[in-house]
Amino acid sequence: MDLMGGMQKVMRRMLVARGVESSTVQVAGQGLHHYSLKGEGKGPPVVLVHGLGGSANGFGRTFFGLAKxxxxxxxxxxxxxxxxxxxCGGEVCVRNQFDVLRAYVEQVVGEPAVVVGNSLGGAMSVNLAAEYPQWVRALALVAPAGAELPEEEMKSLLASFTVRSPAEARAFTRRLFHRPPLPALLFAYELRRFYDTPTVRALTAEALATRASLEPDKVRNLAMPVLFLWGGSERLLPSQTLKWYRDHLPPHAQVHVVDGFGHVPQLERPDELVSHLVRFADTAGL
Structure with missing residues (x-):
């Protein structure tokens, strides 16, 4: 029995029951599942981009707060x-993931949006904002990857996604949260199904081989409003990531280290994450 797969389907049914549309769209030759919820507010659309091994379900508890x-x-x-x-789309797996994201924003969203990226999704969101700024009204980065790291730090980070035992699974789960919920620890070994996939293995192998990182100028030259959120309990990404972004973000960027946030606040503190994003939109005049 695929416990995690079953739980993901239950989550989708719950979201659909509350009015969220779940459908598959064709972009860049890829069938892409997505959620869409019509909002009540006057702000621009919000695009939520998950990280490596994650999914749109991870943002599910933020949908309704953002829709207001x-x-x-x-x-x-x-x-x-x-x-x-x-x-994976050929030899350049990371780039092809990005090309699908870009096509999704162009074809499905179809207007400038507030793009919110977590982890690897944060790095791809920076690329989107730097290379196609016409589609990014504002950029919010939540514990983003993409910083240039020493080789040993990069190897250690990517190796953490390889989970071979229940003990390793629990250790990895603890790195994701400020305070891991008990169910996450009890079923931690099942989480390996999210990371032990051909796509995730290809992405980590490519990142290790190329030491993929963002070009500093892409970050430095971001012209739209930028929010950078880093968890006071961040344990997955090395602390050099925070320093790198602080060194390269443009002066107008809002940088906040938030107590009680781990690597995935959309799972652990969804209401607080929504509050940060709404305040950011308010101060940016969106």
Whole structure:
């Protein structure tokens, strides 16, 4: 029995029952599952981009809070994640993931949006904002990856996604949260199903081989409003990540280290994350 897969389907049914649309769209030759919720607010659309091994379900508890402030909330499952089919798209796996995200924003969202990216989704969101700024009204980075790291730090980070035993699974789970919920620890070994996939293995192998990182100028030259959130309990990404972003973000960026946030506040503190995003939109005049 695929326990985690079953729980993901239950989560999807619960979201759909509350009015969230769950569908598959064709972009860049890829069938991409996504959620869409019509909002009550007048702000621009919000695009929620998950990280490596994550899924759109991870943002599910933020949908309704964001919908009160913004006109639409959308969250795609990147290729090989969530309910989207496995896909790597050739030798340059990371780039092809990005190309699908770009096509999704252009074809499905179709207007400038507030793009919120977590972890690897944060790095891809920076690339989107730097290379296609016409589609990014504002950028919110939540514990983003993409910083240039020493080789040993990069190896250690990528190795942490390889879970071979229940003890390793629990250790990895603890690195994701400020205070891991008991169910997450009890079922930690099942989480390996999210990370032991062809797409995730290809992405980590490519990142290790190329030491992929963002070009500093891409971060430095971001012209739209930028919010950077870092957890006071961040344990997955090394502390050099925070320093790197602080060194390269433009002066107008809002940088906050938030007590009680781990690597995935959308799972652990969804209401607080929504509050930060709404305040950011208010101060940016969106």
């Amino acid at each position: 402030r913004f006109s639409r909330v959308v969250a795609p499952d990147l290729p090989g994640h969530g309910f989207s089919l496995e896909y």
